[in-house]
Amino acid sequence: MNTKKLKITYYFSLTVFSAIMLASTIKYFVQYDQMSAEFIELGYNTLIVIPLAIIKVPGLIAVWYRKHRILYEWANAGFFYVLILGFSAHTSISDGRWPISFICTVALTIAYFTEKHLSKKELSQRAQ
Incomplete structure (x- = not known):
């Protein structure tokens, strides 16, 4: 896949x-x-609602900014973990609201691996 398609x-x-x-x-x-x-x-404590909402904002900044690799990796890992917990909680109680977490997990996974591929291409182009 060429770089333009990867970026899109x-x-x-x-x-x-x-x-x-x-x-x-x-x-x-x-x-x-x-x-x-x-x-x-879903079986979770309500004490995590507000902290979860607050932490999503810097997590999104880290995912979009991508300059600090460790923050980028941790933000992706945190989002992935939260999405898997949400998906499993929704499927375990069969409330029919699991598709959003599934779509979000797929989108995050595609973005993560596409970014990895783009980074490798950029590094190889710089070396030439």
Whole structure:
């Protein structure tokens, strides 16, 4: 795949992922009572609703900024972990709301591996 197609794939998947994360962050703050009830239904403590919403913002910045490799990797790992927990919680109670976490996980995975491929291409082009 050429670099242009890789970049389009990367930015599209990262945009889809980011839009879902930002929407959920806003929902956590605006509809706190509803989200707390959903967290209880999923088997999680409501004490994590606000910290989870807050930490998503710097996580998205780290994923988009990509200058500090360690922050980038940790942000991706954190998002992946949260998405897997959300997906498994929704499927375990069969509430039918698992597709959003699945789509978000797929978008994050595509963005992550596409970025890895782009970074390798950029490094090889610099070496030449």
